[in-house]
Amino acid sequence: MADLPECPSASDDSLLPDELRAWMLVLASTGAVEQRLRSVVKERLDVSHDEFLVLCLLAEQPTGLRMTQIAELLGRPKTRLTYQIACLQHAGLVTRQAVCGDKRGVEVALTDKARRLLAESSGQLAETVLQALDQFMGPAQREAMRALLPGLASEADAQ
Numbered sequence: 281m282a283d284l285p286e287c288p289s290a291s292d293d294s295l296l297p298d299e300l301r302a303w304m305l306v307l308a309s310t311g312a313v314e315q316r317l318r319s320v321v322k323e324r325l326d327v328s329h330d331e332f333l334v335l336c337l338l339a340e341q342p343t344g345l346r347m348t349q350i351a352e353l354l355g356r357p358k359t360r361l362t363y364q365i366a367c368l369q370h371a372g373l374v375t376r377q378a379v380c381g382d383k384r385g386v387e388v389a390l391t392d393k394a395r396r397l398l399a400e401s402s403g404q405l406a407e408t409v410l411q412a413l414d415q416f417m418g419p420a421q422r423e424a425m426r427a428l429l430p431g432l433a434s435e436a437d438a439q
Contacts, residue, residue, distance in 0.1 A: 309416055309425075316412040317405065324401040327371065330356070331364050335373065335390065339398055344389030346379065373397070 294301060314329060321332040333354055338345060345353075351361045365388055368374040373394035379385030390398075413425060 305417075305421060309413055309421075312416040313409050313412045316408050320405060320408045324404060325397055327368065327373070328364070330354075330360075331368055334361070334364055334368060334388075335394055335398060338374065338388060338390045339395070341389075344375075344387045347386045347388060350388065368394075 296304070317332070318329045321327060321329055325332060325335070327335065334350060337350055337353055347358065347361060347365065350356075350365075351358045354361070356364075365374060365376060369376055373391055374388050375391055376386055376388055379387050410429065413429065414422065417425060
């Protein structure tokens with residue numbers, strides 16, 4: 281976007297230290313991405329954004345994760361996560377099983393159906409993330425973020 285303000289860290293008269301300005305940029309960028317992803321996730325996977333985050337965590341695990349680990353990683357209350365996992369299980373996207381040797385432990389894993397849906401949707405989801413970040417960030421932020429996301433358009437590409 282041509283009318284974005286300069287990168288906040290470029291200002292010498294800021295009240296906030298660089299670390300807090302960077303954190304605020306991360307939060308704002310995350311919000312922009314989440315807003316865009318919500319509709320794409322619902323359309324492509326027919327799950328909520330929070331359920332999508334669970335699927336993404338599980339996609340990075342070869343076997344699965346304990347419910348307590350998922351709750352900690354997402355910063356979600358265990359009761360809310362239990363409901364989300366039940367919805368995902370009902371949709372045939374995850375399985376739940378007791379952890380061997382731990383009566384209270386429950387491990388959650390992706391089903392083949394979930395893996396197929398994520399594989400089919402990943403390109404469009406990745407493009408949605410890049411578009412949201414590209415539209416939200418100014419040139420300096422895009423340059424800093426490009427180290428993490430090489431597909432993010434350069435300033436010349438964005439014009």
